[in-house]
């Protein structure tokens with residue numbers, strides 16, 4: 471089944487279009503990486519899917535329903551989760567309180583998530599402001615998972631992490647399909663992200679310049695030269 475299908479998506483923040491006709495498909499249970507240079511429109515695409523872009527047109531079909539005219543709240547209620555590029559947690563609340571304030575949270579769900587994120591469970595009584603960047607990212611993930619989304623959009627999930635935390639973060643993302651969550655990841659570390667993905671696409675100027683199976687993109691000479699950095703540099 472296709473969980474997300476986008477056709478001719480256009481839009482922007484003012485009268486100028488940033489997205490210039492995006493077509494994209496994501497199958498249920500798959501991980502898709504959206505790569506591209508700074509300013510290519512990756513975060514804008516994520517905002518359009520979630521319902522946070524001021525102006526957009528085109529079809530955004532989620533589980534067979536066109537959601538393009540729905541509010542961000544309605545899209546979330548249908549099962550779209552979002553962790554923005556700057557991870558937002560309530561620094562003055564404890565970890566437990568950060569999870570409790572999500573409207574659909576209940577004790578059992580929070581315990582399930584603590585089982586998935588043992589590090590958060592250990593620190594449940596600590597203030598979120600005392601967490602490191604990577605730990606805060608985990609809390610932002612956990613918060614987004616509380617309502618049991620079917621699709622999770624992650625915007626630069628590893629950007630704020632020190633290099634030694636990146637692999638653990640990708641390992642966590644890789645687990646999401648086994649929890650029933652399909653994933654769309656926006657990433658600058660395109661090689662590493664493609665390595666845990668089923669499919670990938672590369673945005674350029676608000677359009678899909680290249681897309682396909684992740685392993686095919688990783689082996690694609692043109693993708694490597696133009697967008698992914700040189701082979702062997704460890705992935706940018």
Ligand SMILES: Nc1ncnc2c1ncn2[C@@H]1O[C@H](COP(=O)(O)OP(=O)(O)OP(=O)(O)O)[C@@H](O)[C@H]1O
Pocket residue numbers: 483484488506507508509510511512513514515658
């Ligand atoms: N809130 C905003 N208001 C107006 N223009 C914006 C806004 N956010 C982004 N833009 C513009 O939209 C274009 C695409 O930005 P976007 O944030 O989608 O890029 P990106 O691919 O996510 O880049 P990065 O890799 O740096 O995060 C840029 O030219 C940017 O200046």
Ligand SMILES: [Mg+2]
Pocket residue numbers: 512513514555625626
């Ligand atoms: Mg961005």
